[in-house]
Amino acid sequence: MAWRVGRASSTFLLSKLVNGRISSQTTPRNFSSADANVHSFREKMMDQMFHLDVNSQIGSCMPLAAMRIGTMIHNIEVNPGQGGKLVRAAGTCAKILKEPTSRYVMVRLPSGTEKLIDTRCRATIGQVSNPSHGSRKLRKAGQSRWLGRRPVVRGVAMNPVDHPHGGGEGRSKSGGNYGRGSLTPWGKPCKSGYKTGPLKRRK
Numbered sequence: 001m002a003w004r005v006g007r008a009s010s011t012f013l014l015s016k017l018v019n020g021r022i023s024s025q026t027t028p029r030n031f032s033s034a035d036a037n038v039h040s041f042r043e044k045m046m047d048q049m050f051h052l053d054v055n056s057q058i059g060s061c062m063p064l065a066a067m068r069i070g071t072m073i074h075n076i077e078v079n080p081g082q083g084g085k086l087v088r089a090a091g092t093c094a095k096i097l098k099e100p101t102s103r104y105v106m107v108r109l110p111s112g113t114e115k116l117i118d119t120r121c122r123a124t125i126g127q128v129s130n131p132s133h134g135s136r137k138l139r140k141a142g143q144s145r146w147l148g149r150r151p152v153v154r155g156v157a158m159n160p161v162d163h164p165h166g167g168g169e170g171r172s173k174s175g176g177n178y179g180r181g182s183l184t185p186w187g188k189p190c191k192s193g194y195k196t197g198p199l200k201r202r203k
Contacts (some may be wrong), residue, residue, distance in 0.1 A: 008090035008133045058126035064107075065119035069099045074128045076107065077121035084124070086115075091131030094123075155185065 067073070073094045075084035087094045089111060097106040097114065105115040138144050141151075155165030156172075163185040184190050 008129045009128045049173035063122050064105045065100050071096045073123040074121040080120040090133035134195045
């Protein structure tokens with residue numbers, strides 16, 4: 001079992017397999033560490049190829065066209081041959097909603113969004129490991145800094161020179177003018193649907 005820095009789920013290392021390539025793959029849930037043995041992994045891959053029901057094997061990677069409806073998958077490609085892009089966070093999984101008979105298959109993502117994906121795209125069967133990652137409690141503020149997260153300071157706690165909400169007596173975000181609404185640090189309104197991003201090119 002090899003751990004990669006910067007990933008919430010565990011990974012296992014596959015080396016010197018079919019073409020002698022070294023690769024790292026996200027470990028699915030309920031995947032035993034004994035399956036990561038390099039010597040026996042190639043033999044198990046050959047056994048899975050001759051197995052009738054490959055979909056029951058957790059950790060198998062195959063095109064979406066070869067899967068059945070209701071299969072739980074993760075590490076999904078967006079374009080064929082591009083590599084896994086979707087559903088890679090710890091403890092997440094997607095579900096195939098419709099039988100992949102046409103060119104596209106309907107997949108429900110963890111966010112609840114239903115997305116049409118090319119049936120030639122590959123995915124891994126099962127759920128990503130470490131499902132308790134989201135419920136983990138940080139022991140102290142320094143542990144958040146270890147993860148690269150900097151502190152977030154409220155605008156009302158700043159001075160008027162630093163933020164439009166700063167200054168004033170008591171808890172007021174008016175900044176000296178009574179009745180001013182919420183503003184971004186750069187003075188743009190941030191409520192009532194006001195668009196603060198770059199303007200789209202008009203046709």
